[in-house]
Amino acid sequence: MERVQVTPRSYPTNLIDKDWSNRKLFFRKNSDDFLNLVHDMKLRDDDVWIVTLPKCGTTWMQELLWLLLNNLDFDEALAKDQEIRSPFLEFDILVNEDLERSLRPVEELKSPRLIKSHLSLALLPSQLWQRKNKVIYVFRNPLDSIVSRYYHGVSFGIHYGKSLHQYFDEILANEDFAAEIIEHAYEFYQLRNEPWVYYTSFERMKKDLRGVINDVSIFLDKPINEEPIMERLLKHLSFEEMKKNPTTNHLWERAQIKHKNAGKEIHPFVRRGEVNGYKDELKPEQIEKANACIKKILDNNSVTMEELLLLNNP
C-alpha cells in the first residue's frame, strides 16, 4: 500500500494553535475522496470515538468502552465480533477500496456508536473538533507498537516472508516515521485536560487497569459502583481472557483480507501484551537509532516520552 502526504480541507485551529501548514499527514494514495467524506461526516451527539495509532491497545480499550456504552452486555460482547459492534472507520476503504460503501458500517450502526479510527486529529471529521464528541486516546511506546504491527502484518500477509529486523530497518529508513507517531499522540496529549478527551496509555492500563476503568467509566457518565461488576470487567479485559475470546481477536477482520499471503503465518491478535517487549525482539542498534529519531521529535515539541506515556502519573 503506497502512502502519500495528504492535505485536509481544514484544520482544527480552534483546538490547537500552531502552524498546521507544516504538519505532514499521510494516508493511502488516491484517497482524497474518502478523506473528504470523513471530513464532512455527520456525527451524532452520543457518538464516542476511540482514536489510536495501530497496535497501542485499541482493542483492549474498545472492549471496555463498548461494554460501558452497552449496559455491560457481556453476552453480546462474547457473541459478536468486536469489529461489528464497533467499526474501524478506515477498514472498508483500505480493504475493499470502494468509496460508496466505505462509511456504511458506521452509518448503519445503532446509537450510541463507538467508532475506531487511526486517523490523526486533523483528518478526523470536522464536526468532531467543533461539536466535541467524546474521544478516548490510547498511546503506547512506539517500539512496542511497531513490533506488534509487524506480527499483525505477517498474519494479514503484508509482511509475510520478511523478518522483524528487515521490517524495522524499513521503518527506520522512513525519515518521517518518528514525527508521524509522536505528533499523532502529542496533539491528543495537548487536549488531555479538555472535558471531552480522555488520554491514556497502554503502559498505564497495564499498571492500573482498575484505575483506568474507573476513570473511563466516570468520563462516560457510566460509573462502576459495584465491586462484583468491576471484578467481572477486570476478568473480561484480562490478557488471558481476551486472548482466548474469539470476538476480540479480529477473526472477522482477518477473514476479509484478500492479500495472497494472508493467513500463511498466523500470530494471535492478542499476542504478547507486554510493556517493553521490544527489548528482546529488536537489535540494540535498531533500538538506539529509533530512540534517537524519536527523541529529536520529542525535543522539537518540548515533551518527553515519560509524559506521553503517563509514566510519572500516580
Ligand code: A3P
Ligand atoms: P502485542 O502484539 O505487543 O502483544 P491494537 O488493539 O491497538 O491493535 O493493539 C494490539 C496489542 O494490544 C497487542 O500487543 C495485543 O496483545 C495487546 N492487547 C490486547 N488486549 C490486551 C490485554 N487484555 N492485555 C494486554 N495487552 C493486550
